[in-house]
Amino acid sequence: xxxxxxxxxxxxxxxxxxxxxxxxxxxxxxxxxxxxxxxxxxxxxxxxxxxxxxxxxxxxxxxxxxxxxxxxxxxxxxxxxxxxxxxxxxxxxxxxxxxxxxxxxxxxxxxxxxxxxxxxxxxxxxxxxxxxxxxxxxxxxxxxxxxxxxxxxxxxxxxxxxxxxxxxxxxxxxxxxxxxxxxxxxxxxxxxxxxxxxxxxxxxxxxxxxxxxxxxxxxxxxxxxxxxxxxxxxxxxxxxxxxxxxxxxxxxxxxxxxxxxxxxxxxxxxxxxxxxxxxxxxxxxxxxxxxxxxxxxxxxxxxxxxxxxxxxxxxxxxxxxxxxxxxxxxxxxxxxx
Amino acid sequence: xxxxxxxxxxxxxxxxxxxxxxxxxxxxxxxxxxxxxxxxxxxxxxxxxxxxxxxxxxxxxxxxxxxxxxxxxxxxxxxxxxxxxxxxxxxxxxxxxxxxxxxxxxxxxxxxxxxxxxxxxxxxxxxxxxxxxxxxxxxxxxxxxxxxxxxxxxxxxxxxxxxxxxxxxxxxxxxxxxxxxxxxxxxxxxxxxxxxxxxxxxxxxxxxxxxxxxxxxxxxxxxxxxxxxxxxxxxxxxxxxxxxxxxxxxxxxxxxxxxxxxxxxxxxxxxxxxxxxxxxxxxxxxxxxxxxxxxxxxxxxxxxxxxxxxxxxxxxxxxxxxxxxxxxxxxxxxxxxxxxxxxxxxxxxxxxxxxxxxxxxxxxxxxxxxxxxxxxxxxxxxxxxxxxxxxxxxxxxxxxxxxxxxxxx
Numbered sequence: 001x002x003x004x005x006x007x008x009x010x011x012x013x014x015x016x017x018x019x020x021x022x023x024x025x026x027x028x029x030x031x032x033x034x035x036x037x038x039x040x041x042x043x044x045x046x047x048x049x050x051x052x053x054x055x056x057x058x059x060x061x062x063x064x065x066x067x068x069x070x071x072x073x074x075x076x077x078x079x080x081x082x083x084x085x086x087x088x089x090x091x092x093x094x095x096x097x098x099x100x101x102x103x104x105x106x107x108x109x110x111x112x113x114x115x116x117x118x119x120x121x122x123x124x125x126x127x128x129x130x131x132x133x134x135x136x137x138x139x140x141x142x143x144x145x146x147x148x149x150x151x152x153x154x155x156x157x158x159x160x161x162x163x164x165x166x167x168x169x170x171x172x173x174x175x176x177x178x179x180x181x182x183x184x185x186x187x188x189x190x191x192x193x194x195x196x197x198x199x200x201x202x203x204x205x206x207x208x209x210x211x212x213x214x215x216x217x218x219x220x221x222x223x224x225x226x227x228x229x230x231x232x233x234x235x236x237x238x239x240x241x242x243x244x245x246x247x248x249x250x251x252x253x254x255x256x257x258x259x260x261x262x263x264x265x266x267x268x269x270x271x272x273x274x275x276x277x278x279x280x281x282x283x284x285x286x287x288x289x290x291x292x293x294x295x296x297x298x299x300x301x302x303x304x305x306x307x308x309x310x311x312x313x314x315x316x317x318x319x320x321x322x323x324x325x326x327x328x329x330x331x332x333x334x335x336x337x
Numbered sequence: 338x339x340x341x342x343x344x345x346x347x348x349x350x351x352x353x354x355x356x357x358x359x360x361x362x363x364x365x366x367x368x369x370x371x372x373x374x375x376x377x378x379x380x381x382x383x384x385x386x387x388x389x390x391x392x393x394x395x396x397x398x399x400x401x402x403x404x405x406x407x408x409x410x411x412x413x414x415x416x417x418x419x420x421x422x423x424x425x426x427x428x429x430x431x432x433x434x435x436x437x438x439x440x441x442x443x444x445x446x447x448x449x450x451x452x453x454x455x456x457x458x459x460x461x462x463x464x465x466x467x468x469x470x471x472x473x474x475x476x477x478x479x480x481x482x483x484x485x486x487x488x489x490x491x492x493x494x495x496x497x498x499x500x501x502x503x504x505x506x507x508x509x510x511x512x513x514x515x516x517x518x519x520x521x522x523x524x525x526x527x528x529x530x531x532x533x534x535x536x537x538x539x540x541x542x543x544x545x546x547x548x549x550x551x552x553x554x555x556x557x558x559x560x561x562x563x564x565x566x567x568x569x570x571x572x573x574x575x576x577x578x579x580x581x582x583x584x585x586x587x588x589x590x591x592x593x594x595x596x597x598x599x600x601x602x603x604x605x606x607x608x609x610x611x612x613x614x615x616x617x618x619x620x621x622x623x624x625x626x627x628x629x630x631x632x633x634x635x636x637x638x639x640x641x642x643x644x645x646x647x648x649x650x651x652x653x654x655x656x657x658x659x660x661x662x663x664x665x666x667x668x669x670x671x672x673x674x675x676x677x678x679x680x681x682x683x684x685x686x687x688x689x690x691x692x693x694x695x696x697x698x699x700x701x702x703x704x705x706x707x708x709x710x711x712x713x714x715x716x717x718x719x720x721x722x723x724x725x726x727x728x729x730x731x732x733x734x735x736x737x738x739x740x741x742x743x744x745x746x
Contacts, residue, residue: 045440047441161457253458262698
């Protein structure tokens with residue numbers, strides 16, 4: 001244990017990111033936002049659906065980014081929170097007839113509570129031990145969803161089919177476009193809130209804990225509270241993403257929320273850049289589109305091709321999209337001169 | 338400029354020619370998205386990666402079979418364009434791939450997609466889009482529901498009717514049996530379990546002494562077998578996939594438990610179950626079949642088996658011939674070819690479903706003698722016949738009649 005601690009204290013797994021570097025400038029933000037608003041108008045429904053999934057996974061990656069990049073805690077259990085959110089939305093919609101938009105805050109609150117409670121025992125663990133504990137959560141979740149006890153609600157192994165909402169007020173846009181803009185509004189809301197959270201007093205406390213726990217507590221930061229809080233916030237956002245995912249996919253089943261999902265989200269975070277919130281959408285694009293590209297290159301070896309592509313990314317740009325963005329910024333700066 | 342004019346001219350000429358050439362043909366030929374004079378686009382979704390990737394071989398065999406059909410001139414002169422995507426057995430990914438097939442690749446139909454949860458995830462979507470979800474590769478009972486889902490059709494005998502057949506056999510021949518059950522904790526295992534309990538009816542509660550379940554991720558099921566033995570059961574219903582089935586058979590003999598052993602059809606393979614488990618340990622096990630086990634020596638000189646081997650030699654030489662999935666895919670591909678052929682020049686989605694729902698006593702190469710494909714407007718379960726088999730020596734011995742156990746969805 002002590003040996004491990006020495007190693008980790010020498011080279012922290014999560015690099016300290018100054019808070020200003022965690023966001024994009026106004027200009028770039030507006031360009032990205034503009035693209036996200038305009039693009040679906042010219043795309044086929046199928047691509048709109050893919051973009052919706054892109055935003056949803058981006059939210060889940062963002063949530064993990066707050067936890068890992070913000071407070072320095074690892075989690076391989078995000079798929080469990082995602083599943084709880086998805087099932088909460090699905091059950092509320094299908095069994096109780098609640099409006100889909102209302103199910104999302106409920107899914108968020110339930111997952112916040114779930115994450116906060118899970119954060120309590122997780123307090124005693126750190127680094128790789130915490131990663132393992134959350135890993136256990138991710139492995140257990142699909143089986144819990146299959147339990148006969150919950151079967152009346154969850155549909156057991158058969159899953160639950162969810163009805164896709166129509167655009168309200170008789171708006172003349174397709175279900176897919178409506179759902180995309182609905183997701184976009186929520187995603188922007190959560191993104192802005194997350195940026196503000198990390199700039200706030202709580203955010204500074206998260207980062208203080210990430211950088212040095214002992215120093216943080218000496219400064220009067222309630223380490224236990226903020227660590228569990230980070231878990232809760234992260235789980236809550238993941239839950240909202242899960243709920244949106246259930247509505248977009250129109251189906252929830254235990255097979256959709258296995259450990260593979262948790263690892264994908266983790267991968268998305270690393271590729272997007274740990275601690276860089278705008279990177280979440282890049283990471284999300286990576287986990288959605290790169291497997292498709294890999295499959296296109298070779299069907300039998302899609303896993304291996306994906307591995308090679310991932311290796312290249314990690315080898316060439318170890319800090320993910322953030323590194324690319326910084327290099328691009330410097331280049332533009334030079335050109336201006 | 339002159340090039341442009343030339344092109345425009347050619348375009349105009351082509352436009353002028355268009356009605357002349359097509360008006361005669363339009364009388365008989367009707368197409369929906371995905372079909373044309375030269376090709377038919379077929380979509381398919383398979384778990385080439387992920388936990389169920391062993392079944393990916395089904396997609397590969399189908400691809401090989403359609404290559405053979407194309408090499409032999411296609412279907413009524415049209416080539417099959419088989420587009421198969423990977424969903425890693427994850428329902429959200431299945432939805433994405435299905436939408437890609439329908440909206441981007443514009444296929445005529447989705448054929449033989451694998452797994453109950455993935456197919457459930459896309460069933461509603463395909464039915465609202467009115468795209469045939471033809472011959473799904475799952476034995477769940479719910480695919481036979483033409484009223485609710487007129488665009489979805491099953492294929493193989495469903496799990497529930499199979500276990501109902503075993504239940505009937507037990508009630509008739511061993512009315513005082515004490516039954517122990519081992520099942521895989523997923524949709525497939527639970528479907529078998531339900532069919533079995535329904536088959537036993539009121540006696541289920543008193544006859545079943547122990548139900549044990551295992552997760553597909555477990556490395557071994559030995560402890561469950563020991564527990565089943567100590568429960569005092571004298572009939573064992575083994576609802577497991579090949580790897581676990583072989584383990585169970587071996588463990589039974591190791592600990593000296595000799596119940597009357599029923600093995601589900603999923604694992605009734607000599608090459609991948611009985612041989613690894615040891616022939617001497619598998620004697621007298623009862624199971625059921627609807628197609629010929631290619632590793633069974635009794636079919637060595639069978640014409641169907643020879644045709645199958647020739648096809649594999651030429652189009653899919655690296656196939657593992659002990660894998661029942663290869664035979665399965667060979668048969669279901671013939672089923673699709675039959676449907677497309679009977680569509681003639683009316684390749685609309687509605688006609689595909691109509692033709693698929695009017696198959697009468699079709700015999701396909703590879704099915705057991707006497708097993709036939711039958712469908713109607715109210716029966717969307719193409720294969721529903723099975724024959725009981727008992728393991729003797731190194732072969733399956735068929736006994737009794739061809740049984741039909743239709744359970745509606």
